[in-house]
Amino acid sequence: MAMTATEPATAARPFGPAVALSCRECGERYDLGPRFACEFCFGPLEVAYEFGAVSRDTIAAGPNNIWRYAPLLPVPANVASLPNMNPGLTPLVRADRLAAELGLRSLHVKDDSGNPTHSFKDRVVAIAVEAARTFGFTTLSCSSTGNLAGAVGAAAARAGFRSCVFIPAGLEEGKVVMAAVYGGRVVAIDGNYDDVNRFCSELIGDPAGEDWGFVNVNLRPYYGEGSKTLAYEIAEQLGWRLPEQIVIPIASGSQLTKIDKGFRELVALGLVEDRPYKVFGAQATGCSPVARAWEQGHDVIQPVKPDTIAKSLAIGNPADGPYVLDICRRTGGAVAHVDDAAVVDSIGLLARTEGIFAETAGGVTTGVLRKLIAEGALDPAAETVVLNTGDGLKTLNAVDAGVTATIRPSLDAFKDAGLL
């Protein structure tokens, strides 16, 4: 049901400054509801706002989590008092040693591994769970490449939802355990993520799925907004400045598009100076449909069958791929890919130089950063941010690291082993 612009907001304003859902393709507007696709052109819906006055000071005085940006998100003003995982405000690490190794003047790592379930996915789920509560869903669900399942399981436990999440069979043990430990159902589907996603769409269309809030399907417009908080935090942590270059991983592409949206909102609200920034997208070679389209100059993404250790990014048919291409083109960035050997090597480099143990997705962004510097596509003199979106403890099998030696508990044995 399309709405008119004059329709009043509800008294309670469960969605705060959000006023409508609007179609990214044709601009058609809809009531804020559990819908995700335009009825006219099937384009994806996104949240539209009428922001009130927001200042750096009111943000700085807010909670030490994403709710400091509540006036910019589709959540009620009292959201910080609700049962939620309260993610965010993760460190922006000044990475001088990695910068020196790569020949960069200024580099920061936005390290999202410290979120409650150890990936950036807590941000998107935090928003979606509030929408699920408002819409009266009783089961929280998702199609997941791994991290999302854990974030949904935890958020459902805390907020009092049933949960049932769907993952492709054969995920890393750390991700499966992380998803299951909170007591919800974890269903592995014999297929890849794109098969899981298709299955979930079927379930949503069936009466059996009526009370189900799929955070990344029928709640996707709300879910997506959680990624804006990465943009807000990076800008605030840089001293209310936009970085000049940023490297972002791509699975569905949602995160990349919403970080760009967040930067543009900060400029529009006068919270940061309007200066150009370049967005660089990162994929693993074994699942690089967006990077391939970029290389070939295509606007259409050709789906692929994923084959990479970067399982959290293994989406062969990325929903937001075309928008990623638009953003990287508009900002003067690029989309690039690195193979699994480079992913593993880059995990080691980041750990060795900065003490950050990234999951494979962080190896992908760090690897693409290195590659683009080597190719001259990234400016070594520009202020650069690279994202680490997950924790290496979830992808232990990707790295080959272990004890230096096993010895008897004696000083002689230690000396004999030549380790001094």
Ligand SMILES: *Cc1c(COP(=O)(O)O)cnc(C)c1O
């Ligand atoms: C999900 C995920 C992403 C990005 O996902 P998008 O679908 O592109 O928003 C990046 N890193 C990790 C570790 C993830 O789990």
